[in-house]
Amino acid sequence: MGLLPYKNEPYLDWSDESNQSALRATLEKIGGELGKSYPLVIGGKPVETEGDIPSVNPAKPSQVVGRVGRATEREAGMALDAATRAFESWSRTEPESRARILLRASGIMRRRKLEMISWEVYDGGKPWAEADAQVAEAIDFLEYYAREMLRLKDGVEIYSVPGEESRYFYQPMGVGVIIAPWNFPTAILTGMSSAAIVTGNTIVMKPSEFTSVIGAKVAEIFDEAGLPAGVLNFCPGYGSEIGDYLVKDPRTRFISFTGSMKTGLRINELAAKPNGQPWIKRVIAEMGGKDAMIIDDSADLEAAANDIVRSAYGYSGQKCSAASRAILHADVYDEVLGKVVEKVRTLRLGPPESPDVIVGPLISEPQFEKVSSYVEIGKDEAERLAGEDPGDPDGGYFISPTVFGDVDPKARIAQEEIFGPVLSVIKARDFSDALRIANDSPYGLTGGVYSKDRDHLELARRELRAGNVYFNRHITGALVGVQPFGGFGLSGTDSKAGGPDYLPLHMVAKTVVERF
Ligand code: NAP
Numbered sequence: 001m002g003l004l005p006y007k008n009e010p011y012l013d014w015s016d017e018s019n020q021s022a023l024r025a026t027l028e029k030i031g032g033e034l035g036k037s038y039p040l041v042i043g044g045k046p047v048e049t050e051g052d053i054p055s056v057n058p059a060k061p062s063q064v065v066g067r068v069g070r071a072t073e074r075e076a077g078m079a080l081d082a083a084t085r086a087f088e089s090w091s092r093t094e095p096e097s098r099a100r101i102l103l104r105a106s107g108i109m110r111r112r113k114l115e116m117i118s119w120e121v122y123d124g125g126k127p128w129a130e131a132d133a134q135v136a137e138a139i140d141f142l143e144y145y146a147r148e149m150l151r152l153k154d155g156v157e158i159y160s161v162p163g164e165e166s167r168y169f170y171q172p173m174g175v176g177v178i179i180a181p182w183n184f185p186t187a188i189l190t191g192m193s194s195a196a197i198v199t200g201n202t203i204v205m206k207p208s209e210f211t212s213v214i215g216a217k218v219a220e221i222f223d224e225a226g227l228p229a230g231v232l233n234f235c236p237g238y239g240s241e242i243g244d245y246l247v248k249d250p251r252t253r254f255i256s257f258t259g260s261m262k263t264g265l266r267i268n269e270l271a272a273k274p275n276g277q278p279w280i281k282r283v284i285a286e287m288g289g290k291d292a293m294i295i296d297d298s299a300d301l302e303a304a305a306n307d308i309v310r311s312a313y314g315y316s317g318q319k320c321s322a323a324s325r326a327i328l329h330a331d332v333y334d335e336v337l338g339k340v341v342e343k344v345r346t347l348r349l350g351p352p353e354s355p356d357v358i359v360g361p362l363i364s365e366p367q368f369e370k371v372s373s374y375v376e377i378g379k380d381e382a383e384r385l386a387g388e389d390p391g392d393p394d395g396g397y398f399i400s401p402t403v404f405g406d407v408d409p410k411a412r413i414a415q416e417e418i419f420g421p422v423l424s425v426i427k428a429r430d431f432s433d434a435l436r437i438a439n440d441s442p443y444g445l446t447g448g449v450y451s452k453d454r455d456h457l458e459l460a461r462r463e464l465r466a467g468n469v470y471f472n473r474h475i476t477g478a479l480v481g482v483q484p485f486g487g488f489g490l491s492g493t494d495s496k497a498g499g500p501d502y503l504p505l506h507m508v509a510k511t512v513v514e515r516f
Contacts, residue, residue, distance in 0.1 A: 014355035247267050318362065368393045415441065442489055
């Protein structure tokens with residue numbers, strides 16, 4: 001296939017009035033489509049369910065964005081059946097044809113970009129630039145995995161002994177259950193699904209209950225791209241109602257999960273138990289983080305403060321990669337902290353109705369309650385230097401950007417994933433102390449170092465225990481194909497989405513030797 005070289009999808013320029021008015025017009029148009037119902041789609045056919053899942057606008061919880069079917073074990077079983085049937089032919093479909101479907105889905109998503117951004121704003125409460133970056137990331141996954149499949153379609157070179165030919169190539173695995181979180185509902189759902197599909201597997205797609213409408217839109221795009229019936233079965237439902245069933249079922253060959261540590265560990269445990277299936281289920285799991293940025297005494301302090309703020313508060317800190325700990329060298333502690341607090345006070349908090357809103361709402365009432373409780377814990381454990389007590393959630397799930405200073409590295413707010421706009425600032429004696437504090441976490445997703453000291457950077461390159469380490473820049477917004485993403489420790493299986501090792505996780509490798 002003659003494809004252009006891979007290139008990341010550019011972001012829209014929100015200082016351009018024409019982009020602003022185009023999005024405003026699309027938001028208005030999509031506003032007229034709110035409240036609709038979306039059925040499950042199993043084997044290419046809509047399936048109505050008895051109950052439904054209402055998805056609300058987190059900036060205005062009284063506004064129902066849509067109602068999505070609510071699968072029970074019955075429908076989840078139907079979806080596994082449909083996926084099992086479709087695997088027979090899809091697994092034998094040429095890799096080029098499978099890759100073309102992804103490229104077509106990418107084209108559709110690019111054409112529908114403003115619409116997808118609008119759904120992100122309504123369903124996910126995303127500020128505009130964040131929503132745009134997410135849709136761009138989804139497009140990137142489609143483009144990158146299509147090319148990756150073409151690279152891998154004939155396997156990889158190995159050696160042969162004289163008189164023989166040894167071949168090493170990949171085959172599809174079977175039925176995959178795709179379980180996605182709400183925080184990157186377009187990008188992660190598209191990424192996990194497209195990787196599974198392009199490698200010849202069929203899937204049961206379960207979006208997060210909080211962003212199920214976006215899930216319906218993603219499924220719709222794959223359908224429009226020409227994916228045969230049964231390859232993608234759209235099966236929204238509550239994780240608590242159908243999650244265990246899907247994971248345990250013997251028809252499931254693998255589970256691709258992104259979400260919290262708690263759920264990921266449960267899935268890993270349940271998947272490991274034999275249940276009559278003639279295989280060991282594979283689990284690809286990307287989980288939480290407690291990501292740290294270290295600032296040493298040689299750093300550009302202004303740039304460091306800017307990037308701490310950007311990494312901690314973009315999308316209200318609801319990113320697995322978000323900086324939730326800033327570890328500052330004692331000699332620069334006061335200066336960096338002062339700058340961070342000053343910058344945090346200028347961040348605009350509110351409904352994502354204009355491009356200057358950086359901190360939008362939290363996704364849901366449970367998330368609002370959880371983060372609010374950590375603000376209370378933080379007030380006991382440390383000194384609050386920015387942020388106010390949360391208001392009434394009926395007016396939107398807003399929590400102001402919060403900074404806690406002089407945090408003990410062992411404090412709960414320094415150890416537990418809060419997943420909100422809350423930063424714990426910790427003082428370190430020196431660089432080794434900072435590194436030790438950063439590594440004192442069960443997680444290991446992202447990490448950053450601001451320093452001009454080569455020895456410090458090289459030490460951190462080796463010793464900072466995180467799957468994605470960034471020097472002298474922000475630590476969020478991993479680009480597909482450029483910053484393959486995945487964590488160490490209890491942050492997951494280090495599967496590096498958007499990287500060269502990702503697609504093989506969805507296939508079995510086969511060695512065939514022929515003697516001549
Ligand atoms: P979550 O509560 O673990 O939910 C994730 C998904 O799992 C949802 O679709 C959920 O369904 C489902 N689920 C719940 N219980 C289940 C069960 N027993 N079996 C199977 N599935 C089940 O996580 P979240 O709150 O959506 O997402 C935030 C978390 O994701 C954070 O910890 C964040 O760090 C992590 N994250 C990690 C990455 C990464 O790449 N490492 C990226 C993004 C997010 P329901 O929605 O119906 O409950």
